[in-house]
Amino acid sequence: MEADLSLQDRKDLDKFIKFFALKTVQVIVQARLGEKICTRSSSSPTGSDWFNLAIKDIPEVTHEAKKALSGQLPGIGRSMCVEISLKTSEGDSMELETWCLEVNEKCDRDIKVSYTVYNRLSLLLKSLLAITRVTPAYKLSRKQGHDYVILYRIYFGEVQLAVLGEGFQTVRVGVVGTPIGTITLSCAYRTNLAFMSTRQFERAAPIMGIIVDHFVDRPFVTVGPMHPCTYRTPAGDEVLEYPGVEDSQEVCTTSFSTSPPSQIVNQGKDGGVPLGPVQLLHGTPADHGKISTCNTADTTQHVPATPSSSGEETEAMTRSNETKSSSPTNALEATFIRKVGALVNKPTTQVTTASLDLPFAAFAPKNFDLEENDIMLHPNDSPPPESPLQGSLHSDGSSGSSGQTQDDFVMVDFKPAFSKDDLLPMDLGTFYREFQNPPQLSSLSVDVSAQSMAEDLDSLPEKLALYEKNIDEFDAFVDTLQ
Amino acid sequence: MNCRSQVLEVSVEGRQVDEAMLALLHTILLHRSTGKFHYKKEGTYSIGTVGIQDIDCDFIDFTFVRLSSDELDRAIRKAVGEFKDALRSSGNDGAGQISLEFYQKKKSRWPFSDECIPWEVWSIKVNVVNLANEQERQICREKVGEKLGEKVINIVEVINRHEYLPKMPTQSEVDNVFDTSLKDVQPYLYKISFQITDSLGTSVSTTMRRLIKDTLAL
Numbered sequence: 001m002e003a004d005l006s007l008q009d010r011k012d013l014d015k016f017i018k019f020f021a022l023k024t025v026q027v028i029v030q031a032r033l034g035e036k037i038c039t040r041s042s043s044s045p046t047g048s049d050w051f052n053l054a055i056k057d058i059p060e061v062t063h064e065a066k067k068a069l070s071g072q073l074p075g076i077g078r079s080m081c082v083e084i085s086l087k088t089s090e091g092d093s094m095e096l097e098t099w100c101l102e103v104n105e106k107c108d109r110d111i112k113v114s115y116t117v118y119n120r121l122s123l124l125l126k127s128l129l130a131i132t133r134v135t136p137a138y139k140l141s142r143k144q145g146h147d148y149v150i151l152y153r154i155y156f157g158e159v160q161l162a163v164l165g166e167g168f169q170t171v172r173v174g175v176v177g178t179p180i181g182t183i184t185l186s187c188a189y190r191t192n193l194a195f196m197s198t199r200q201f202e203r204a205a206p207i208m209g210i211i212v213d214h215f216v217d218r219p220f221v222t223v224g225p226m227h228p229c230t231y232r233t234p235a236g237d238e239v240l241e242y243p244g245v246e247d248s249q250e251v252c253t254t255s256f257s258t259s260p261p262s263q264i265v266n267q268g269k270d271g272g273v274p275l276g277p278v279q280l281l282h283g284t285p286a287d288h289g290k291i292s293t294c295n296t297a298d299t300t301q302h303v304p305a306t307p308s309s310s311g312e313e314t315e316a317m318t319r320s321n322e323t324k325s326s327s328p329t330n331a332l333e334a335t336f337i338r339k340v341g342a343l344v345n346k347p348t349t350q351v352t353t354a355s356l357d358l359p360f361a362a363f364a365p366k367n368f369d370l371e372e373n374d375i376m377l378h379p380n381d382s383p384p385p386e387s388p389l390q391g392s393l394h395s396d397g398s399s400g401s402s403g404q405t406q407d408d409f410v411m412v413d414f415k416p417a418f419s420k421d422d423l424l425p426m427d428l429g430t431f432y433r434e435f436q437n438p439p440q441l442s443s444l445s446v447d448v449s450a451q452s453m454a455e456d457l458d459s460l461p462e463k464l465a466l467y468e469k470n471i472d473e474f475d476a477f478v479d480t481l482q
Numbered sequence: 483m484n485c486r487s488q489v490l491e492v493s494v495e496g497r498q499v500d501e502a503m504l505a506l507l508h509t510i511l512l513h514r515s516t517g518k519f520h521y522k523k524e525g526t527y528s529i530g531t532v533g534i535q536d537i538d539c540d541f542i543d544f545t546f547v548r549l550s551s552d553e554l555d556r557a558i559r560k561a562v563g564e565f566k567d568a569l570r571s572s573g574n575d576g577a578g579q580i581s582l583e584f585y586q587k588k589k590s591r592w593p594f595s596d597e598c599i600p601w602e603v604w605s606i607k608v609n610v611v612n613l614a615n616e617q618e619r620q621i622c623r624e625k626v627g628e629k630l631g632e633k634v635i636n637i638v639e640v641i642n643r644h645e646y647l648p649k650m651p652t653q654s655e656v657d658n659v660f661d662t663s664l665k666d667v668q669p670y671l672y673k674i675s676f677q678i679t680d681s682l683g684t685s686v687s688t689t690m691r692r693l694i695k696d697t698l699a700l
Contacts (some may be wrong), residue, residue: 038534041550041666043518049531052517126513129534129547134631171635174642231584
């Protein structure tokens with residue numbers, strides 16, 4: 001099968017696949033930076049713009065991609081994947097989508113490598129540009145900032161889609177047949193964003209007055225192989241030297257022939273590597289003057305909350321912080337206000353927050369220690385109320401105070417139905433309770449038995465006379481209504 | 483040769499017509515344009531680089547990618563503007579169709595004019611809806627954004643079937659295949675036309691053929 005492929009064609013094909021993979025990663029990560037992309041068209045080819053598309057190379061991303069590939073190429077059984085995930089300021093993270101570059105065994109032996117395959121790969125990159133703006137993660141990435149950031153991870157090998165949860169959708173970007181296999185580019189994206197309540201994407205006030213990020217030292221430091229989709233200049237003397245275009249053979253072919261057999265004129269082989277992109281790849285990546293881009297927003301730094309970059313020591317710290325802080329933050333997240341109901345005459349017990357290392361422990365919601373006392377979880381012998389309304393329906397005379405001594409009715413952990421676990425859940429609960437115990441209407445509080453029918457009838461003529469006297473007023477009032 | 487035809491349908495509010503049409507037409511042209519050709523000796527040519535740009539819509543929750551070419555953008559906006567004006571003047575519940583046709587020119591001997599042979603036609607059917615209040619408009623913003631996303635996926639799917647494309651021309655033939663008048667990009671020869679359907683659903687009134695380029699001028 002490969003004997004039909006000339007050595008030159010094979011070399012070209014490998015080069016195309018390699019640079020296609022690198023450009024794919026660039027397009028995906030840049031589409032999740034949270035900024036609008038703008039690059040300039042250039043009518044004169046420079047030999048540095050692969051696939052005739054002006055896609056700039058962020059050195060960090062190229063470095064990560066090359067590290068993941070480790071000198072290999074995407075091939076049959078060896079897929080290159082870019083995983084995009086979201087991480088909140090509280091440390092929760094969720095994988096949003098996985099882009100897969102795969103190669104299968106279906107070969108197209110007749111296709112011209114240097115021309116058709118190249119042009120089709122260019123088309124596929126354009127399709128990728130279009131599709132990256134259409135998946136749900138795009139909108140999330142445009143709004144990233146204080147509450148959450150978008151991270152990326154590149155890996156090589158088997159595709160892992162289980163992280164996307166149930167019901168994930170797949171969209172195929174496109175396919176290109178080559179003599180050694182068919183290249184497929186697709187995206188699987190999560191549809192189930194259930195555990196992320198909407199409030200986490202809006203500016204939310206801290207719960208209960210506690211500053212939530214108190215427990216998380218550096219919410220934005222990357223953990224493990226995840227990288228932020230941000231674009232920072234290396235700080236200070238930490239100038240990261242990324243290997244640029246190594247040899248002159250890596251320059252893309254931009255010349256084609258109109259006459260068969262196609263003769264490829266490789267630009268740059270004699271002339272050497274153009275200076276522009278090589279300069280870009282060393283030192284400050286923010287120096288965009290060298291590559292023709294028109295995006296002034298390139299230099300906008302998406303500075304995360306922490307100034308440090310992902311060094312190893314910060315990773316270790318974050319891991320330990322996360323394990324330590326996970327329980328209090330989880331407790332805060334999952335808590336609901338356990339107010340003892342108005343009908344309960346049990347003393348509020350063990351408000352121990354000693355297990356929590358909270359600085360303002362007195363203000364913390366009294367939560368998980370009460371679990372063993374939670375009657376909802378451990379039902380006792382006395383039947384719990386069918387509905388809290390039962391209490392109020394039996395009320396007579398007194399207003400909704402704790403005058404109702406009903407020891408059997410213990411309203412603990414009152415969580416109103418349909419209330420979201422939002423900022424102030426007690427609002428709905430408070431309203432509900434007040435609604436159940438309204439003050440009695442004054443007219444109903446009159447003792448009915450004291451009044452007889454006869455007395456009612458006797459008072460009628462007086463009332464009628466009064467109304468007749470004021471008949472003009474009533475008529476005038478009716479007129480105003482018409 | 484058969485001309486393949488694709489139809490896309492969208493329902494939008496009046497003020498969303500411009501952006502919806504721009505989004506879809508630019509997405510198609512992104513795929514049907516190349517960099518400028520530079521022919522050299524010995525029958526070889528090189529291709530220029532095309533830049534890309536993100537465009538946020540104001541009235542739709544949507545962002546699309548177009549080529550970085552102001553000339554091309556102006557030409558498309560002009561055509562879309564005329565379509566929108568025609569829709570507006572046709573009445574409240576406007577419906578119409580805008581078509582983007584890619585064609586090849588076939589030179590004929592004098593006195594016959596050149597033949598235009600279409601090889602791909604994209605038709606976008608538009609249905610204009612009227613909304614009563616702001617809440618409905620907000621929902622419409624999101625819904626139309628999602629719909630446009632689906633249409634972009636449809637477009638990409640068709641493009642990546644890699645069906646017929648005109649052969650790369652020699653230098654003398656390039657104007658029969660590509661529009662070489664723009665200075666930074668080179669789309670395949672195209673023309674945009676539209677027609678308005680009246681409320682009865684029949685395509686009466688005017689079928690206006692608007693040539694964006696003077697490709698047929700003789």
